[in-house]
Amino acid sequence: MTYLLEIIADEAIAGNDAIFLRELGYSIREVRVLRIVDDNPGITFVEIWEKSGLERSLTSRILQKLIGDGLLLRTSSGTDARKYHLSTTDKGQELRQRGRVMSDVLEALLLDPFPAEDRERLFEQIERLGRWVRSEEYRAALDGFVAPDAITGV
Structure with a gap:
């Protein structure tokens, strides 16, 4: 999922940046x-x-x-x-x-494929995810992360 989020952000920024530069003279x-x-x-x-x-x-x-x-x-x-x-x-x-x-x-x-109620819900979910990844709780969970045996092969 993080890979997909990165691709979406990169593509949207790249496409919009050219428009910002052309119309405003400044990048996003x-x-x-x-x-x-x-x-x-x-x-x-x-x-x-x-x-x-x-x-x-x-x-x-x-x-x-x-x-x-x-x-x-x-x-x-x-x-x-x-x-x-x-x-x-x-x-x-x-x-x-x-x-x-x-x-x-x-x-x-960008959000044209989504009906209005889906857009609102999507924004709320993304905002919630953003708060979580910037939280102390998430950082603490990452700091204490121990890979499961299936990953480490132990």
Whole structure:
């Protein structure tokens, strides 16, 4: 199942990314980072990196681009010169809104084979699964995992 989820996500992102670039001039991942900052004014790099699920170096490159393009504003932390806080500019908020509309339209296209009630249930199930895989309980279960004898051959 995890393999299938990965394939679905990869295919959907790849197909939609070309549309995001063509219509908005920014990739899905760039708009994702913009959305995270817009939802969390004053957020730090580390918090963005954790929330985005992207590689650290990719997150850094995206932030530099968004700052350089005038979509994000960086302000220094008053207590730590190495730390800075980010917020969206008016231009960034406008792009975020356009990205939201684009995402909604493309998500509806992706879910076209499902009736409305199935879409809602699917979203709830995926959200539940997402909470589980990010939970301490799941991590603890993985840390304590012992393969059954049928796998180890013992």
